[in-house]
Structure formats: structure tokens, C-alpha cells
Amino acid sequence: MNSNQTTNEVDDMREEYDFANMEGCVRGKYAKEFSVNATTVLLDSDVAKIFPDSASVNEALRTLARVLSR
Structure with missing residues (x-):
């Protein structure tokens, strides 16, 4: 997000939230x-430059797996 941008939207975010007292919140709901x-x-930086996202890493590993399984 560009911090130089200005909008007419009202910022209703609080400085801090107390999640312990909020109803309906469950810590770690999807952790398991x-x-x-x-x-x-963790990818080394030189590898991350070549594979910038999980889709490209998965594609490369699947290709390697196909080659190795022959």
C-alpha cells in the first residue's frame, strides 16, 4: 500500500484491540x-528470486518429481 495516497474513507480502526474480551473469537481456530x-x-534469497511464490515452487518440484520417477 502506498502511504502517500489519500482517501476520503473514514479510518475506523482502533489503535489497539482487546481480543480476550471479544465474543466469537477463537484463538488458533484453524491451527490444527x-x-x-x-x-x-524457508527459501534462500537466490532461490526466492527465481521462485517468488508457492505456485512456482510447487510447479518446479512436481516437474522434478516427474523426471526423477522415470
Whole structure:
């Protein structure tokens, strides 16, 4: 987001929120599902320049897997 932009919208965000006293909030609601379905890896900066998002990394790994399985 460009901080130099001005808008006519009203900023109704508070400086701070107290989530402990908010109704309906559940801490870690999707944490278990995320940990089962996702693996987080850290790419070195030179690799991240070539593969900037998860889709490109997945495509490259699937291609490599196909080559190696022959």
C-alpha cells in the first residue's frame, strides 16, 4: 500500500484491540488444520528470486518429481 495516497474513507480502526474480551473469537481456530495440510520451508534469497511464490515452487518440484520417477 502506498502511504502517500489519500482517501476520503473514514479510518475506523482502533489503535489497539482487546481480543480476550471479544465474543466469537477463537484463538488458533484453524491451527490444527493448517499444520496437517501445510509445510513451511524457508527459501534462500537466490532461490526466492527465481521462485517468488508457492505456485512456482510447487510447479518446479512436481516437474522434478516427474523426471526423477522415470
